[in-house]
Amino acid sequence: MENTATIDTPATALLNWSSALAVGDDRMDDTHEEFVAMLNQLLTTPTDKQLPLYRQFVEHTVEHFAQEERWMIATGFSADNCHASHHATILETMHAVVDHYEKDDKEIITRLAEALAEWFPQHAASMDAGLALHLKQVGFDSRTETMADPSTVRPASMSGCGSVTCS
Numbered sequence: 001m002e003n004t005a006t007i008d009t010p011a012t013a014l015l016n017w018s019s020a021l022a023v024g025d026d027r028m029d030d031t032h033e034e035f036v037a038m039l040n041q042l043l044t045t046p047t048d049k050q051l052p053l054y055r056q057f058v059e060h061t062v063e064h065f066a067q068e069e070r071w072m073i074a075t076g077f078s079a080d081n082c083h084a085s086h087h088a089t090i091l092e093t094m095h096a097v098v099d100h101y102e103k104d105d106k107e108i109i110t111r112l113a114e115a116l117a118e119w120f121p122q123h124a125a126s127m128d129a130g131l132a133l134h135l136k137q138v139g140f141d142s143r144t145e146t147m148a149d150p151s152t153v154r155p156a157s158m159s160g161c162g163s164v165t166c167s
Helices: 026-043 046-073 084-100 107-135
Strands: none
Touching: 026 046, 026 107, 046 084, 046 107, 084 107
16 A cells, blocks of 8 residues: 655634624624635635736725825824824735746745734734724714814824834
């Protein structure tokens, strides 16, 4: 009898949406749930079919981050806060992926999606949860993008990441 060994490669771990990822702001949570669904779609799509989905995911992420950054500015964060800096770093990496994919690195979208699935829960639990708490404290309605009392916020008075300060 011939002895053949098989190597089982683990399936890519999906990031399942759950209440543990919720940050307490309905609109932010809706956007995050969309982000997670799109991320999982990438992770379950064959590499040769990922690019169109990836482009949609990048567009969604650009708007997702821009939305949060509008809220930060509207509620007193300085434009150069570290939460927005993290967004910029992620987007820079996401934009670079397309070029690598088109130059025959067909696994790069999957690798980035796996990295984002690992990164996102911590980002949501720290920076996004901090932002959600801040929005609630200053009376900002993320659905209408309005303040109950705009006089309570001094423009660009916060430079941290929400509930944490940059170091």
